[in-house]
Structures are given as structure tokens and as C-alpha cells.
Amino acid sequence: xxxxxxxxxxxxxxxxxxxxxxxxxxxxxxxxxxxxxxxxxxxxxxxxxxxxxxxxxxxxxxxxxxxxxxxxxxxxxxxxxxxxxxxxxxxxxxxxxxxxxxxxxxxxxxxxxxxxxxxxxxxxxxxxxxxxxxxxxxxxxxxxxxxxxxxxxxxxxxxxxxxxxxxxxxxxxxxxxxxxxxxxxxxxxxxxxxxxxxxxxxxxxxxxxxxxxxxxxxxxxxxxxxxxxxxxxxxxxxxxxxxxxxxxxxxxxxxxxxxxxxxxxxxxxxxxxxxxxxxxxxxxxxxxxxxxxxxxxxxxxxxxxxxxxxxxxxxxxxxxxxx
Numbered sequence: 294x295x296x297x298x299x300x301x302x303x304x305x306x307x308x309x310x311x312x313x314x315x316x317x318x319x320x321x322x323x324x325x326x327x328x329x330x331x332x333x334x335x336x337x338x339x340x341x342x343x344x345x346x347x348x349x350x351x352x353x354x355x356x357x358x359x360x361x362x363x364x365x366x367x368x369x370x371x372x373x374x375x376x377x378x379x380x381x382x383x384x385x386x387x388x389x390x391x392x393x394x395x396x397x398x399x400x401x402x403x404x405x406x407x408x409x410x411x412x413x414x415x416x417x418x419x420x421x422x423x424x425x426x427x428x429x430x431x432x433x434x435x436x437x438x439x440x441x442x443x444x445x446x447x448x449x450x451x452x453x454x455x456x457x458x459x460x461x462x463x464x465x466x467x468x469x470x471x472x473x474x475x476x477x478x479x480x481x482x483x484x485x486x487x488x489x490x491x492x493x494x495x496x497x498x499x500x501x502x503x504x505x506x507x508x509x510x511x512x513x514x515x516x517x518x519x520x521x522x523x524x525x526x527x528x529x530x531x532x533x534x535x536x537x538x539x540x541x542x543x544x545x546x547x548x549x550x551x552x553x554x555x556x557x558x559x560x561x562x563x564x565x566x567x568x569x570x571x572x573x574x575x576x577x578x579x580x581x582x583x584x585x586x587x588x589x590x591x592x593x594x595x596x597x598x599x600x601x602x603x604x605x606x607x608x609x610x611x612x613x614x615x616x
Contacts, residue, residue: 296320296529297359297401298342299392300366301337304331305407305463305521309363310337311472313521318529321357323350324366333472344389350395360399361403361532362396363525364389367436368482371411371576374433385436391442396505397451403532404444404455405525410514410542410581412438412459420514420584423459423540430575444538454538456528461514461544461583462520463530465604466611473611474518482551483515483605484559488565488611496567504579510551514544514579517598517607527592541592544583549601561605 296313301322302308306329307331313320314336322339331339338357342349344366353359366387368374393549396404407516411434413429429435431487447453464483466473474484488494524543531539555566587595 294318294360294364294533295357297353297362298322298355299362299364300324300329300360302326302331302334303365303470304476305460305518306365306468307333307362307472308518308522309365309525310334311467312519312526313326313469316526320525321353321359323353328368330475343388346393346465347391347395350392351399354395354401357583359399359401361405361529362401362406363405363529364392364393365407367407369409369433370435371431372574374410374419374431374436375575378432378613380513381432381436385433386439390439392491393443393447395454397447397453402453403449404453405527405528406444406455406457406473407531408441408457408459408460409434410461410544410583412441414577415583416580419580419582420546421542421582422584423542423587430578441540448538454532455550456531456538457540458521458524458528459542460521461516461542461581463518464515465517465519465607466608467519467596470610473608482554483558483608484612485603486555486566487562488610490491490558490564491612492564496569498569498571499523500571500577501573502570506550506579507523507551511577512548512550513581514546514548514566514599515554515604516544516596517604520594520596520598524588524592526593527594539591541588541594542583543588543594544585545596545599546583547599547601548580548582557601561602561609594608
């Protein structure tokens with residue numbers, strides 16, 4: 294089996310490529326490098342190009358004898374999606390349609406799709422199960438939900454089976470320290486707080502302190518990126534064994550507030566992190582916490598980094614905390 298990993302030079306994608314290497318599954322990466330990083334990929338072929346280039350995708354599938362696709366190539370900034378929705382619909386939906394068309398034409402019938410808890414929108418109950426209504430409140434979540442629905446149609450029409458993985462908040466870095474989280478611009482709380490602790494930025498901003506949560510700040514469920522990578526391999530095994538298409542939440546089931554994350558960073562680094570309160574961001578739900586019981590039971594997924602401190606410790610090593 295050979296797996297085509299789209300967006301494999303990005304944060305989660307590069308960790309999945311590393312996981313595939315460690316379990317002995319050959320892969321090839323397709324990434325246009327607009328937001329990915331060439332140096333995160335070693336030991337596998339990296340093809341620079343767009344998923345929307347159907348001819349290129351067909352050639353890759355043919356030349357590398359691709360049997361399955363893991364799809365990460367998407368824009369993923371909630372605020373940017375609200376400001377530039379057409380950019381998100383073009384890249385996350387239209388380009389994905391062309392990718393899927395190339396898969397159907399080439400006879401590739403297995404896909405592991407990187408989705409998001411943003412497809413759920415405002416939580417009606419927590420922790421959130423896969424049965425929770427999907428009512429996204431921003432274009433990013435809407436684009437991911439559209440692809441999920443397209444995949445359901447392709448399963449019925451063409452037998453293209455998929456495993457949809459709805460992440461909560463990915464965090465941390467590979468235990469080797471070789472690869473980690475690097476976004477340009479960086480918008481995620483943990484790396485921002487670690488950069489502040491390292492003296493690389495003045496501090497962090499807390500977007501709203503008047504949410505209906507114990508300390509007034511947003512609550513999120515953080516899941517280690519290596520645990521996410523393991524889930525993708527398990528999702529592939531699920532499809533290889535002939536099982537039906539399905540969707541799974543990926544989270545630790547533990548909600549942590551913004552203030553608690555900042556305190557944890559200060560505790561682990563031994564350094565202060567300056568925090569400034571600013572207005573809420575549009576589209577930020579007060580709390581997002583996963584129920585990942587289904588992934589544990591069906592896929593046999595067993596996250597190893599189940600505490601916030603363990604997650605932050607790996608990220609601190611990646612950000613140079615040992616120096």
C-alpha cells in the first residue's frame with residue numbers, strides 16, 4: 294500500500310507522514326508549500342503542486358501506485374475564513390472536489406479526511422459526540438462539513454469509502470523534537486504562549502473574559518498531534534479491513550480554559566507569560582470538549598498524551614525550551 298498525503302508538509306500532515314514511516318507504510322506527499330514547510334518532510338517524496346490540479350493528482354496516483362489518500366490540504370484559520378470566505382470555499386471545497394474526481398477516475402477508493410469540531414458549531418451539550426447536530430458558525434467549519442457531505446455522496450455513487458476525523462485542538466510536537474507546530478502567521482494559543490515564554494514575542498492576547506465558563510475564558514479540548522497521527526493510521530486500517538465509512542471525534546475529553554493554558558505554560562517553562570485581554574473574536578464558542586469514546590471503541594485508539602502538561606512539554610522542546 295502507498296498513501297498519498299495531501300498537505301503533508303503542514304503541522305498535522307507532517308506528523309502523520311512520520312507515523313506512516315514508523316509503521317512501515319510508504320507514502321508520497323503533495324503540498325503547494327503556501328503554508329507547509331519543506332524541511333518537515335524527510336525520507337519520502339515531496340511533490341510541490343496543488344490538489345486542484347487533477348492531471349497532476351492522476352499522474353501521482355499512477356506513478357506511485359497510490360492505494361489511499363490522507364487529505365490535509367486546507368486553509369484552517371477561523372478568522373480568515375470569515376474575512377475571506379471565497380478563498381476558503383475555493384481551496385477547501387472546490388479544489389477538494391477536483392482531488393476527489395481524480396481519485397474516482399483513478400480507481401482509488403479509500404480516503405482519511407482531516408475534518409474539525411468546527412462542523413458542530415455552538416455546543417448544545419458537552420462532551421460532544423458524533424451525533425451532535427452539525428451547524429457550523431464560520432466558513433471554515435462550513436467548508437469541512439460540505440466535504441463530509443460530498444464524501445457521503447461519493448460513497449453511495451462510487452464506493453469511495455472514507456474515515457472522517459473531527460479534531461478538537463491539535464497541540465504538541467513529535468517526541469523526537471524534530472518536527473512540531475509552525476504556522477505563519479501563528480494563531481494557536483500554546484505556541485504563542487511558548488514564544489512569549491521564550492522571549493520571542495511580548496505576550497499573548499486573551500479574546501474575551503466574559504464567557505459563561507468558570508474563569509470567563511474559552512474552554513478547549515487539546516489533543517496531542519502524535520495521538521492524532523496514530524488515529525489516521527488506525528482510520529486507514531479500518532478502511533483496509535473493508536469496514537464502512539464512518540466519522541470520529543478526536544479529543545482527550547478534558548476541557549481547559551485559556552487562562553489555565555497560560556498558567557500551565559508558565560509552570561512548565563518556569564517563565565512568565567504576559568497576557569492582555571481584548572474583545573471576543575467572532576465565531577468562538579464558549580466551550581468545545583470532545584467525546585472520543587467511539588474512536589476508542591471502533592478504531593482502538595488510545596491517546597498517550599492525556600494531560601495538558603505532557604502536551605506542552607513536547608511543544609516546549611520543539612520551541613527550544615531545552616536551551
